[in-house]
Amino acid sequence: MTDQIKETVKERYRAAALTVLDEGASCCSPKESYGASLYDDLASEEVPDSAAMASLGCGNPTAIADLSPGQKVLDLGSGGGLDVFLSAKRVGAEGFVWGLDMTDEMIALARKNQAEAGFTNVAFIKGDIESIPLPDDGIDVIISNCVINLSTDKDAVFREAHRVLRPGGRFAVTDIVRLDGTIDPDDTAGWANCISGAIPIAEFEAGLRNAGFTDVTIETTGSAGDGVANAEITAIA
Numbered sequence: 001m002t003d004q005i006k007e008t009v010k011e012r013y014r015a016a017a018l019t020v021l022d023e024g025a026s027c028c029s030p031k032e033s034y035g036a037s038l039y040d041d042l043a044s045e046e047v048p049d050s051a052a053m054a055s056l057g058c059g060n061p062t063a064i065a066d067l068s069p070g071q072k073v074l075d076l077g078s079g080g081g082l083d084v085f086l087s088a089k090r091v092g093a094e095g096f097v098w099g100l101d102m103t104d105e106m107i108a109l110a111r112k113n114q115a116e117a118g119f120t121n122v123a124f125i126k127g128d129i130e131s132i133p134l135p136d137d138g139i140d141v142i143i144s145n146c147v148i149n150l151s152t153d154k155d156a157v158f159r160e161a162h163r164v165l166r167p168g169g170r171f172a173v174t175d176i177v178r179l180d181g182t183i184d185p186d187d188t189a190g191w192a193n194c195i196s197g198a199i200p201i202a203e204f205e206a207g208l209r210n211a212g213f214t215d216v217t218i219e220t221t222g223s224a225g226d227g228v229a230n231a232e233i234t235a236i237a
């Protein structure tokens, strides 16, 4: 079941990346995807239109990340790269931002967007958020936008996030949380659409604390459908 869910998730986001790669941002109004609509004033940001078009997030983690110049940032499940590019502008030339994604097509789309926009303080790497291909203690801030709900091993994600963050580093994530028992966790298609894999707030908090995080806050920011909500989650490593 776990492998089947992961394959379905990969297929879903592979197809999403190919749509933007094949059709480009010109297929629709620039910067007006659902994900992009969750950002205040994205139109004024100098980020590639196709990164905004590929936005599949459920919030804006850069709004809760408290980024400052010189920081090293990691985006778990970076998709087309929108949050990576917004972060790169905030950390500046002295900082650096890694985008991690398991889907070749999303990595290809993000690298194309990077090349077009000319970001030099950014790298997109292929890998799983359950096994992050980066050394211990090297990251100041982890961000992520609507990805942890998709993981079938969330404890591994929390453990790995804590390992790569420096002591005192910040976890600033937007994601979906489960509010009640109406969600079917065995609905594979529902997983790929960021619903069935969502866990309750108490489980999210316990997972972070068990991995070693402190100062955990989880605030819902609006409905994401029946039985689920968008949430902003912060914690300190």
Ligand SMILES: C[S@@+](CC[C@H](N)C(=O)[O-])C[C@H]1O[C@@H](n2cnc3c(N)ncnc32)[C@H](O)[C@@H]1O
Pocket (backbone or CB within 6 Å): 009, 010, 013, 014, 035, 054, 055, 056, 057, 058, 076, 077, 078, 079, 080, 081, 082, 083, 100, 101, 102, 103, 106, 127, 128, 129, 130, 144, 145, 146, 147, 150, 151, 194
């Ligand atoms: C809902 S999209 C969000 C993308 C991006 N964060 C955004 O806001 O547009 C989920 C992304 O996470 C990636 N992903 C899902 N599960 C993953 C995993 N276990 N490890 C790495 N990447 C994953 C997918 O390939 C996809 O690009």
